[in-house]
Amino acid sequence: MNFDSYNLDAAIYDEMLLPDGSPREHSARLHETLLRLSPEELGSIQEGVARSFLHEGIFFTVYGDDEAQERIIPVDCVPRVLSAAEWGLLDRGLSQRLRALNRFVDDVYNGAYAVSDDVIPEDLVSGCPNYRPEMLGYSPPHGVWVAICGTDLLRTDDGFFVLEDNLRSPSGVSYMVATRNAVKAGLRRLYRSYRVREVEHYGSLLQQTLIELAPGGKPDPTIVLLTPGVYNAAFYEHMFLAHEIGAELVEGRDLLVRNGFVYMRTTSGLRRVDIIYRRVDDLFLDPFVFRPDSMLGVPGLLDACKRGNVTLVNAPGVGVADDKSVYPFVPDMIRYYLGEEPILGNVETYLCRRPAELEYTLDNLDKLVVKRVGESGGYGMLIGPHATPEERNEYAQQVRANPADFIAQPVLTFSRAPCLVDGQLEPRHVDLRPFVLQGRETRIVPGAFCRVALRRGSLVVNSSQGGGGKDVWVLEE
Amino acid sequence: MLSRSAQGIYWMGRYLERTECLCRLMQLQTEALVDRPARDIYVGWRRLYGVLRRIPPGGVLDFADSDDFTLADSYTLAGDLTFERSNPDSVWNCFAQGRENARHMRHCISAEMWQRVNLAYLRLRDMDIEDIWSLPEGFYAGLAAETDAFDGAAQATMYRDEGWSFLRLGGFIERAQFATGLLLQQLAIDEEGDGYAEEDWVGLLEASHALEVYNRRYGAAVHAHPALDLLVTDPLLPGSLGRTFTQISQEIARLGTGPGTDSGRAAQRLTGRMLSLLQNEWPDSREREGLLRRVLTEATNLHFMINEAYFDYPLNVYAE
Numbered sequence: 001m002n003f004d005s006y007n008l009d010a011a012i013y014d015e016m017l018l019p020d021g022s023p024r025e026h027s028a029r030l031h032e033t034l035l036r037l038s039p040e041e042l043g044s045i046q047e048g049v050a051r052s053f054l055h056e057g058i059f060f061t062v063y064g065d066d067e068a069q070e071r072i073i074p075v076d077c078v079p080r081v082l083s084a085a086e087w088g089l090l091d092r093g094l095s096q097r098l099r100a101l102n103r104f105v106d107d108v109y110n111g112a113y114a115v116s117d118d119v120i121p122e123d124l125v126s127g128c129p130n131y132r133p134e135m136l137g138y139s140p141p142h143g144v145w146v147a148i149c150g151t152d153l154l155r156t157d158d159g160f161f162v163l164e165d166n167l168r169s170p171s172g173v174s175y176m177v178a179t180r181n182a183v184k185a186g187l188r189r190l191y192r193s194y195r196v197r198e199v200e201h202y203g204s205l206l207q208q209t210l211i212e213l214a215p216g217g218k219p220d221p222t223i224v225l226l227t228p229g230v231y232n233a234a235f236y237e238h239m240f241l242a243h244e245i246g247a248e249l250v251e252g253r254d255l256l257v258r259n260g261f262v263y264m265r266t267t268s269g270l271r272r273v274d275i276i277y278r279r280v281d282d283l284f285l286d287p288f289v290f291r292p293d294s295m296l297g298v299p300g301l302l303d304a305c306k307r308g309n310v311t312l313v314n315a316p317g318v319g320v321a322d323d324k325s326v327y328p329f330v331p332d333m334i335r336y337y338l339g340e341e342p343i344l345g346n347v348e349t350y351l352c353r354r355p356a357e358l359e360y361t362l363d364n365l366d367k368l369v370v371k372r373v374g375e376s377g378g379y380g381m382l383i384g385p386h387a388t389p390e391e392r393n394e395y396a397q398q399v400r401a402n403p404a405d406f407i408a409q410p411v412l413t414f415s416r417a418p419c420l421v422d423g424q425l426e427p428r429h430v431d432l433r434p435f436v437l438q439g440r441e442t443r444i445v446p447g448a449f450c451r452v453a454l455r456r457g458s459l460v461v462n463s464s465q466g467g468g469g470k471d472v473w474v475l476e477e
Numbered sequence: 478m479l480s481r482s483a484q485g486i487y488w489m490g491r492y493l494e495r496t497e498c499l500c501r502l503m504q505l506q507t508e509a510l511v512d513r514p515a516r517d518i519y520v521g522w523r524r525l526y527g528v529l530r531r532i533p534p535g536g537v538l539d540f541a542d543s544d545d546f547t548l549a550d551s552y553t554l555a556g557d558l559t560f561e562r563s564n565p566d567s568v569w570n571c572f573a574q575g576r577e578n579a580r581h582m583r584h585c586i587s588a589e590m591w592q593r594v595n596l597a598y599l600r601l602r603d604m605d606i607e608d609i610w611s612l613p614e615g616f617y618a619g620l621a622a623e624t625d626a627f628d629g630a631a632q633a634t635m636y637r638d639e640g641w642s643f644l645r646l647g648g649f650i651e652r653a654q655f656a657t658g659l660l661l662q663q664l665a666i667d668e669e670g671d672g673y674a675e676e677d678w679v680g681l682l683e684a685s686h687a688l689e690v691y692n693r694r695y696g697a698a699v700h701a702h703p704a705l706d707l708l709v710t711d712p713l714l715p716g717s718l719g720r721t722f723t724q725i726s727q728e729i730a731r732l733g734t735g736p737g738t739d740s741g742r743a744a745q746r747l748t749g750r751m752l753s754l755l756q757n758e759w760p761d762s763r764e765r766e767g768l769l770r771r772v773l774t775e776a777t778n779l780h781f782m783i784n785e786a787y788f789d790y791p792l793n794v795y796a797e
Contacts, residue, residue, distance in 0.1 A: 054599065055595065055596060056592070057580060057583070057595045230580075239584050240584075243583070243584035248478075248479040249584055251481070253481075254479055265792075266478055266480055266736075267480055267732070267788075268478075268736060270792070
């Protein structure tokens with residue numbers, strides 16, 4: 001392979017190459033290996049990775065007009081390498097952020113001191129669609145509301161920035177492990193010599209974390225993973241995680257609540273459940289409390305949770321902390337709750353609910369990314385510089401009609417990494433989603449799911465929008 | 478074990494067993510297209526549609542003593558029984574359902590089992606009758622071998638917990654129903670004709686992996702009565718009804734009565750009665766068709782009892 005036609009742009013941070021085209025120190029060996037491999041050899045490794053996903057059945061399901069289609073997520077075989085120092089910074093920054101977010105959620109539902117101290121406006125909290133007044137007064141084991149967090153990070157020339165905290169049902173960790181297994185099998189010699197830190201033990205760390213959150217510290221608790229069912233796009237991940245943590249994979253119809261305790265229907269009778277790692281959204285969890293038409297939840301579940309008889313992970317109501325309108329306040333939360341300066345910065349964000357920031361947004365639509373606060377997955381957003389004047393005008397009308405529903409951010413020229421595209425190495429924009437676990441202590445697997453905007457020039461990395469994945473190799477010291 | 482998981486594994490066992498049974502019969506049927514008379518081919522199709530209780534395309538099976546018609550009809554009928562998506566019992570649907578159950582219950586089965594069934598599915602999923610018609614018997618033999626390989630992978634790698642028992646139980650119940658239905662179809666065909674046709678029973682023995690045993694025991698000429706005895710009672714023949722009910726009985730004993738204890742006990746009693754019927758009543762009976770009908774009915778009842786004992790039991794049971 002060669003980098004002759006690689007479109008290196010000095011204005012965009014490249015994960016592998018310096019602006020002069022030479023490799024970064026920690027990527028040198030990967031670079032050398034790529035140069036040594038022929039296009040056919042690298043192509044064959046790429047095919048092996050895709051085949052591994054196909055054979056393992058690592059699909060996500062896309063529903064069309066006629067029938068559901070199983071698709072595999074496209075994974076690029078060229079890993080992204082992070083040095084020990086880079087990871088060390090992320091590790092500290094992510095731990096700090098999750099500690100603060102947990103303190104914030106606990107505060108929201110137990111006193112709201114940050115609101116009374118003017119750290120965050122009251123209306124942002126109470127007006128947040130993911131605020132759950134039903135959780136007021138609840139205290140989860142060890143104060144852990146968010147036990148599992150997937151944080152989206154971007155890198156620019158100025159370093160790493162947090163783009164989003166995913167606290168409700170962060171997904172992608174199964175792809176992290178599957179990608180690692182497939183890529184290391186293709187690049188086995190390089191992997192062995194590189195001293196890459198493992199990610200395959202994520203399941204045991206997750207299990208340990210969940211056990212620590214058992215009601216009343218119950219030893220040997222029964223854990224289940226609650227899935228919306230096989231039609232959910234992330235079903236593979238639910239199945240994978242249930243297997244990894246030795247839990248039953250249950251649906252709402254498998255559970256029932258009696259006298260404030262949760263039971264599952266087994267072949268030997270009803271068995272009590274202590275911890276539910278739920279991948280069902282808040283509003284579908286309990287038809288007695290939330291949506292009465294929900295068929296995915298369990299009547300009485302929230303009552304059992306609030307009585308302390310079962311732990312729901314993550315706890316209902318945590319979405320108040322990963323709302324796009326609340327996001328700009330996370331650095332202040334870190335200062336307020338922890339008395340520390342944030343290690344990882346935020347992307348500059350304009351809240352359209354504030355008149356001055358709305359005006360700025362509307363005046364600069366061609367330079368900004370504007371997002372709906374309630375949307376995710378790359379839906380409902382406008383990338384100003386890539387939009388036509390008509391699209392911008394139409395979007396501006398929507399923003400004016402309901403400013404509180406929107407935030408705006410500058411278009412970041414976030415980093416790119418080499419990917420194998422049509423037999424050549426080409427740069428593509430990448431983000432990073434590490435997974436942070438919080439039990440009695442914070443645990444982070446040294447790795448991440450790296451999402452790739454596979455379409456040339458695209459800044460959208462979401463798999464639902466044509467994005468793919470990449471392995472992340474975190475090196476030992 | 479979660480009841481729904483157990484149920485999923487049970488159905489996986491049923492669907493994959495049905496796939497295998499269908500493939501064995503379709504293999505014989507398409508082999509017959511090479512050199513058998515049109516009458517034999519007609520009987521084969523009739524048996525297949527009869528056991529599936531399915532109306533063939535066009536409404537009825539006509540016996541046309543012409544090679545051209547027989548071959549043209551066979552193409553349509555094979556397509557209907559193999560790839561027709563609207564036919565719930567087509568080979569494709571049975572296998573796809575077995576694989577779908579495996580996908581849902583993948584955390585309960587071994588990686589080897591999943592990969593076996595998934596790889597076979599990936600090869601099968603975009604095929605149509607046109608793709609296999611140059612050598613159809615090879616296709617059916619191949620798919621039957623895939624299900625055998627799945628069984629082998631299960632035998633070698635699956636943890637012997639309740640899931641294992643439910644997988645086997647599903648397969649045995651399916652086998653009991655399918656094999657009994659097939660024998661009843663053949664007896665009906667024999668009764669309509671002038672006695673039995675040797676080739677029909679050769680086919681049945683072949684489909685049940687019993688022809689060699691038969692030949693060793695009774696000689697080369699195949700007669701209906703000894704063939705029927707072998708297929709019903711032989712304790713060593715994997716597909717015989719006697720052996721199948723013995724295995725059902727063993728798995729139910731291993732699982733215990735389940736939380737739906739009434740149904741669990743009823744299932745235990747019923748398998749005992751079936752074994753007694755096959756071992757004691759069968760040899761002296763002159764009403765063999767009647768006995769087989771009873772076996773078929775009770776195998777269906779067993780299915781419902783298993784459902785109520787372990788999967789869908791009343792919820793007024795003791796909670797641990």
